[in-house]
Amino acid sequence: MTPGKVYLVGAGPGDPGLVTLKGLECLSRADLVLYDGLVNPLILLHTRARAERTNRCDSPHGRVLNQQEINDRLIAAAREGKTVVRLKGGDPFVFGRGGEEAAALAAARIPFEIVPGVTAAVAASAYAGISLTHRDHASAVAFVTGHEDPQKPGSLDYSALAAFPGTLVFYMGLNRLEAISQSLIAAGMPSQTPAAVISRGTTAAQQTVCAPLASLAGMVRDRALHAPSIIIIGECVLQHETISWFEKKPLFGKRVLILRPLSQVSGVVPRLIEMGAQPILAPTIEILPPVDWQEVDRVLTRLHEFDWIIFTSVNGVNFFFDRLWDTGGDARRLARAKLAAIGEGTAEALAAFHLRADLVPESFRAEALAAALKPHVDGKRVLWARASRGRDVLPTELRAAGAHVEEVVVYRNLDVDRLDPQVIDAIETGDVDWICLSSPSIARNLDRLLPAAARDQLGKSARIVSISPVTTAAALELGLPVDAEATTYTWDGILAAIERTSGFPT
16 A cells, blocks of 8 residues: 655644644645644644544543654554644644654655644744844844753753853743753853743733743742743843733633534634634534435425525525535526525625625524515515524514415534533633523523533633523523623624623633
């Protein structure tokens, strides 16, 4: 068998938007992704491959794999003919042991490529407003390991580092911060040299502590900073006070739980990240095609019979038109029909197929859509491309207005059996700030899936935000406290509701 190929891909240090275009291309065609524990799992939304996590210590999320085991796994998968992505935090060749993995692949005669990533020093310092080189402060920068291999011959020369005419950046040195500081000072670096530690850089959990070198370790201890982190030493640190920007984002540090299906998060996840929040994905509904396409296919052959076709979700649009294309049809079959969309998101989904919605109500509700359609449907044939379940307000109202309504199920909504245990633990320990309810069915699923200990945190450490009055009513009926409600019934409305609700600790 011809061996497959391995791509050693840098994923960046945390913000999923920092992965390169080539990295995304590799993920899109991978059969297997072997990813570091430091890789943001949101990046895995860009692949359909089997994903396996490597850990540095045993945990509920997977067994520890040493470097030799990782090398062997890469080689074995490639020999099976698979395209493998080894996804590594930061850059594979900057303190990422990518060189060892590449050497193992070369020795086994496995084809491979290196896809560089944004390394932590460059990204985290930029997100903290610290330019590592600067016309007035530093003409050079040195990347230094803070955790040397004890079996490696030779060791760091702290006299040379103390005299270095620029910025020092230490990786993996948080647990040795005091020793590093003392060694530099003993070697002649002034104790008042500006220094900083950036913890969990480029993520919503980013923390930056700046202090003179001699007191930095104590301040970091007081703030209880966590790894991964980098240490920056030099005059460039002084820029943090004036050009820090990331930690000033409107939702910085907020941990926001999204319960909608994974197929529907592509719009909201980048928006949350842009606002400085940390999205936590825990779908309570699975979206699937119909068990049998026969009924849909029969309808698709007679679209010319309908005066209106109604879409009440993005999923409805996608499943409908994907099936139309797969069965040999295209938009020409819609020559007669006008299109109605329940909201702007659904209208945008139509636009992706180069179709304009003829009617979009001002309010994202079935009642509003029915009211807008009533003057146009008396005696008309109307098709509703719907989910396997949902409210029947729309067909009831339209039939009362004289319409001949046909309904066709183009996708199924199935409830999941349980929430991810890590998500439940995060709610119970106060690591979720906001829970987003984007439909009554999601409210009902949250009520069904939450254990008592997690439910006790609702309205306390975990607040609930609702997309609409209908969703709020469903939540309150279930005894779920609603702390904020969108004034426009969209995800942008949810985020605006979170933003304007102040006084909640991150």
